[in-house]
Amino acid sequence: METLGLLNKLNSIAILQEGLQGAIKSYLIEEAFPRKTLLLKAGQVSQRIYFIKKGFTRAYYTKGENEFSTWFMGEDEFIISVYSFFSRRPSFESIEVLEDCIVQSINWDQLQAIYKQYPEFNLTGRIITEQYYIRSEERAIQLQTLSSKKRYEKLLRDYPGILQKVSLGQIASYLGIKQETLSRIRAHK
């Protein structure tokens, strides 16, 4: 189920009528990208919404000397720069492939055309947006209420195997701590 791609994901939210499925298929492109590919570079407007069929990705931004990881996204998940894709402004985030990917994507204009021609698709769009919004709130809450050790343990639970894909520096930047601090947290157990 998880590996059958975007249409299955969408149909699991609300069954889409034939014509709508056809429209999505006609726009959808599937591509393979190797590790280190940048799906989006900071400064560009996020044009495509990616659905990860296989692989692992990271969104991050830099501020001064420091790099901050905003999200890790794996199989069966969407990845965009929320701010840029929705607001149509240049992204402060970049998105990179951490583990060779097969992704499906459509661009913003095509998505709007689908929303226009098939208004019922707004339901699906709204529900996906709600789900990711909940995740964003949860993340903000965890940054405030959990100790850095607990945040680290939670990340390992949420993404088992992440240690094989992501450097500790990147993990630290997601957790909101410095790499040295993460190293010390790990040493104590």
Place this chain on the structure above:
Amino acid sequence: METLGLLNKLNSIAILQEGLQGAIKSYLIEEAFPRKTLLLKAGQVSQRIYFIKKGFTRAYYTKGENEFSTWFMGEDEFIISVYSFFSRRPSFESIEVLEDCIVQSINWDQLQAIYKQYPEFNLTGRIITEQYYIRSEERAIQLQTLSSKKRYEKLLRDYPGILQKVSLGQIASYLGIKQETLSRIRAHK
């Protein structure tokens, strides 16, 4: 414009047809609540989406001894417990009135009925959700990248007059610091 209520807000996103406007009007209730009213109690499922016509509110939750403010919301803004209203599960947040309010609201079932009868309204729902989602991401980023002093200064810029409405303890809990720390930040200027 800001004070003319929910329908104006919605029409500013996408003009709604007469029938849809009528449906919303028929469900909409307008109420006045004094300071300290709880619009939502933690543990309950968030049933209503509130639009603040006048006044000021706060969403917060407690964890152990500590209280955390998640959002302040003022005139012309919506307030719900995102997690609870969207997922239909009990809220960990409470929502309280900080400054006497006039709010307009409809409940979840009514909203779903409107989405069903007027699918084009999903467009408006999706766009509002996107806008608030962007805010949520921005907040998470600011908690990570700005010093507590800068976060305080930004809050004053975003909500001028907030000091007259909100206690410093509540502001500190929104900024992710202790009240004593905020007090010291304020003393240094």
Place this chain on the structure above:
DNA sequence: TTCTATTTTTGACTTTAGTCAAAACTTTAA
């Protein structure tokens, strides 16, 4: 392989924020 580059850990020290308790202010209501 082995050598280089990168990542991770460790050490010594500094900075920032938290804790607990008491004092100084402000509100609120009798």
Place this chain on the structure above:
DNA sequence: TTAAAGTTTTGACTAAAGTCAAAAATAGAA
């Protein structure tokens, strides 16, 4: 108007995380 309750500030101390530098471990290429 004044006592009580609540809020904010200050002080002394502790804990958590950051900084900078170097050593150790690991991964990649030649």
